[in-house]
Amino acid sequence: MGATRSVVISMRLPADSGNRLRRMATRHGWTLSDASARLVEEGLRGSEFAFIDFRDSAAGRQACVQGSSLAVWEVILLVRSYKGDASAVAKHLQWPEGKVQAAMNYFEAFPNEIEEAFSENSATNFSALKRMLPDTVQIRSRRVRKSRDAQATAR
Secondary structure (H helix, E strand, O other), X not given: OOOOOOOOOOOOOOHHHHXXXXXXXXXXXXXHHHHHHHHHHHHHHHHHOOOEEEEEEOOEEEEEEOOOOOEHHHHHHHHHHOOOOHHHXXXXXXXXXXXXXXXXXXXXXXXXXXXXXXXXXXXXXHHHHHHHOOOOOOOOOHHHHHHHHHHHHHO
């Protein structure tokens, strides 16, 4: 969410809000200024785009669809797999079509952000996932095992 130009705006927060902001900045390794700017930007985007929230995840803060566990980029992956058919994705997710359209609208406005999430997702393998989520267990289907057994036998 970096901006090319910036403007300095001074604001006064209640002490409790300032403390919470400081904790958030520390947790993410941000400066107070960066945390404030990010939260303002997220708040503005949330007010401009229906059904969009921002949440912390193992991959960092990301735009998500309200009332779901899905990030916008995950919905867009589905939209692409359904060749842009928002109604088919809505049916698949059992959502109102407006939620899928909201993700598409967000993607249209912030394509670089979503493309970056696609890239990070593509670069994530099981080892990287295990580092982020230590309790993760890899489960192989029988078909994969049979295929590997057949390959080993053929050698």
